[in-house]
Amino acid sequence: MFKPFEKISKQNFLIMVGLQVFFILLVWQLSPIGLIPQPTHVLSALGQLLGTRLLIDNLLVSLLLTLQAMLYSILITLVFSYLSVIPFFHSVAQFIVKCRYLTLTGLIFIFTLLTKDGSQLKLSLLIFGIVPFFTTSFLAVILRIPAQEYELCQTLGYSRWESLYEVIVIGKADQVFEMVRQNFAIAWMMITMVEGLNMSEGGIGALLIKYNKYNDLPHVIALQAIIFGIGLFFDYLLGLLRHWLFPYTMAHKK
Amino acid sequence: MTPYTKTEVLLQAKDLQLSYGNKCILHDINFSIRDIIRPGLQQGQVVSLVGRSGMGKTQLFRILSGLQKPTSGSIIIRERKPAEVSPGSIAVFQERAVRPGDMGVIFQNYYQFGWRTVRQSLLLAARRNKLLEGKEEDTMLQYAEQFDVIDILHRYPSQLSGGQQQRVSIIQQLLKGANFLLLDEPFSGLDVCVLDKVVELLQQVSLSDELKTLIIVSHDIATAVAISDTVFILGRTKGVEGSTLVRSIDLIERGLAWQKDVRREREFEETLEEIKACL
Numbered sequence: 368m369f370k371p372f373e374k375i376s377k378q379n380f381l382i383m384v385g386l387q388v389f390f391i392l393l394v395w396q397l398s399p400i401g402l403i404p405q406p407t408h409v410l411s412a413l414g415q416l417l418g419t420r421l422l423i424d425n426l427l428v429s430l431l432l433t434l435q436a437m438l439y440s441i442l443i444t445l446v447f448s449y450l451s452v453i454p455f456f457h458s459v460a461q462f463i464v465k466c467r468y469l470t471l472t473g474l475i476f477i478f479t480l481l482t483k484d485g486s487q488l489k490l491s492l493l494i495f496g497i498v499p500f501f502t503t504s505f506l507a508v509i510l511r512i513p514a515q516e517y518e519l520c521q522t523l524g525y526s527r528w529e530s531l532y533e534v535i536v537i538g539k540a541d542q543v544f545e546m547v548r549q550n551f552a553i554a555w556m557m558i559t560m561v562e563g564l565n566m567s568e569g570g571i572g573a574l575l576i577k578y579n580k581y582n583d584l585p586h587v588i589a590l591q592a593i594i595f596g597i598g599l600f601f602d603y604l605l606g607l608l609r610h611w612l613f614p615y616t617m618a619h620k621k
Numbered sequence: 622m623t624p625y626t627k628t629e630v631l632l633q634a635k636d637l638q639l640s641y642g643n644k645c646i647l648h649d650i651n652f653s654i655r656d657i658i659r660p661g662l663q664q665g666q667v668v669s670l671v672g673r674s675g676m677g678k679t680q681l682f683r684i685l686s687g688l689q690k691p692t693s694g695s696i697i698i699r700e701r702k703p704a705e706v707s708p709g710s711i712a713v714f715q716e717r718a719v720r721p722g723d724m725g726v727i728f729q730n731y732y733q734f735g736w737r738t739v740r741q742s743l744l745l746a747a748r749r750n751k752l753l754e755g756k757e758e759d760t761m762l763q764y765a766e767q768f769d770v771i772d773i774l775h776r777y778p779s780q781l782s783g784g785q786q787q788r789v790s791i792i793q794q795l796l797k798g799a800n801f802l803l804l805d806e807p808f809s810g811l812d813v814c815v816l817d818k819v820v821e822l823l824q825q826v827s828l829s830d831e832l833k834t835l836i837i838v839s840h841d842i843a844t845a846v847a848i849s850d851t852v853f854i855l856g857r858t859k860g861v862e863g864s865t866l867v868r869s870i871d872l873i874e875r876g877l878a879w880q881k882d883v884r885r886e887r888e889f890e891e892t893l894e895e896i897k898a899c900l
């Protein structure tokens with residue numbers, strides 16, 4: 368268990384993780400830090416949250432917004448990434464990548480002027496925030512493609528457009544899932560921020576801010592746990608979907 | 622000895638030169654491959670390109686395949702004119718510079734698209750071949766049967782053994798329908814039994830069409846010589862940077878081509894020694 372590259376069975380791994388989590392919760396429960404609520408308090412807050420419609424409603428609002436933003440972001444990212452192998456669009460794609468360094472907060476005013484209402488503002492801010500990260504991931508995938516993949520296309524007599532289609536569009540379709548998976552965390556993080564801007568429609572971010580305002584730490588941590596859990600769930604779901612849709616990502620020598 | 626004649630030039634390399642920056646890799650490479658005709662047979666051509674490691678075999682291979690532009694010089698191939706270009710014309714052949722896609726290329730590591738099953742990869746190639754229109758599937762299955770990959774058609778490349786990958790690559794390039802088949806180190810990493818099978822298979826391919834021409838790049842001199850009709854040797858000349866063809870050996874003249882048990886002959890051994898001396 369303490370040897371580098373040692374392989375352990377899935378079952379043993381799960382047992383180990385279980386013990387580690389239990390140990391941390393135990394230390395947390397027994398440690399005397401007064402301000403931070405203990406796991407039992409968080410648990411009861413969690414129970415209370417799960418019992419109300421408040422959580423479900425706000426969660427649905429957030430999830431819907433995230434999924435919507437992700438969908439648009441994927442489309443925009445793919446279009447620009449596919450085109451990035453054309454010199455004319457390469458610069459555009461590079462610029463999008465660099466937009467990661469723009470902070471959203473500074474752009475809120477401009478976006479407010481450009482959009483009709485609060486939900487549009489949230490959506491466009493999210494998309495603007497996510498696309499650079501998606502594009503960065505996907506361009507890295509395209510850059511890593513070995514010359515051989517294109518050369519095989521050439522020997523098969525493919526035109527350049529056909530090569531683009533075979534190697535990048537078809538060949539890297541599974542990587543779209545990986546890209547979403549890797550950057551889901553960022554989208555999830557931005558949603559809490561964006562929802563703070565327009566609290567009227569609610570959402571898990573709005574809820575979080577409300578609890579923070581009242582210094583209701585058990586509820587804040589419980590919400591965090593829920594956000595964390597949903598993140599993990601989507602991570603798992605996307606991985607599963609990828610293997611299911613693209614069986615070759617699982618193919619190993621038999 | 623069997624009667625034969627060498628007729629038209631099928632491929633010609635003219636003054637090939639390749640440098641990276643100031644570093645000359647290949648210089649003054651000239652050779653041609655002629656159509657060999659044997660009465661009563663569909664005799665293709667098998668040419669070996671041998672040389673020590675680092676002599677530029679792979680670079681020459683890439684130039685021949687059209688994937689790499691030489692610094693100067695050219696590769697001219699003769700091809701059947703498409704029917705629509707010259708209806709009713711007597712000259713059925715035309716000469717032109719090689720382009721990527723003209724040659725069947727089998728890379729050293731038998732790369733295949735990782736996201737395509739064997740079946741899909743083979744069909745992709747078959748659909749490129751106008752002569753197979755309407756019977757892509759049948760032809761593919763025929764080859765798969767013949768080359769013993771019928772049971773693995775549903776697998777992905779990462780699930781294949783090295784030998785299987787090689788056969789898939791060969792079938793793929795055969796389905797594409799090119800007359801020229803370039804192979805980089807087809808004998809490396811194979812055990813003795815599989816090696817015999819590959820040799821047999823290549824011979825089969827060379828006898829499948831009058832114009833089929835195999836160009837084999839290898840440092841397994843014995844195996845390469847045993848199935849070839851011509852050997853080109855890449856080597857250095859004193860005082861000059863880069864490699865060139867230092868020797869070419871016509872194995873037909875020596876009576877060493879197209880023989881099953883050629884390895885047992887004394888002249889075969891002598892030829893091997895001669896080649897080794899040139900390396």
Ligand SMILES: Nc1ncnc2c1ncn2[C@@H]1O[C@H](COP(=O)(O)OP(=O)(O)OP(=O)(O)O)[C@@H](O)[C@H]1O
Pocket residue numbers: 641646672673674675676677678679680681840
């Ligand atoms: N991209 C490159 N830039 C500069 N030099 C290169 C490049 N590629 C290959 N070379 C040089 O060209 C020479 C020939 O390389 P090549 O791969 O063709 O050798 P080879 O005969 O195929 O050797 P081996 O039998 O080991 O495969 C080598 O000296 C190599 O260092």
Ligand SMILES: [Mg+2]
Pocket residue numbers: 678679680
């Ligand atoms: Mg080589």
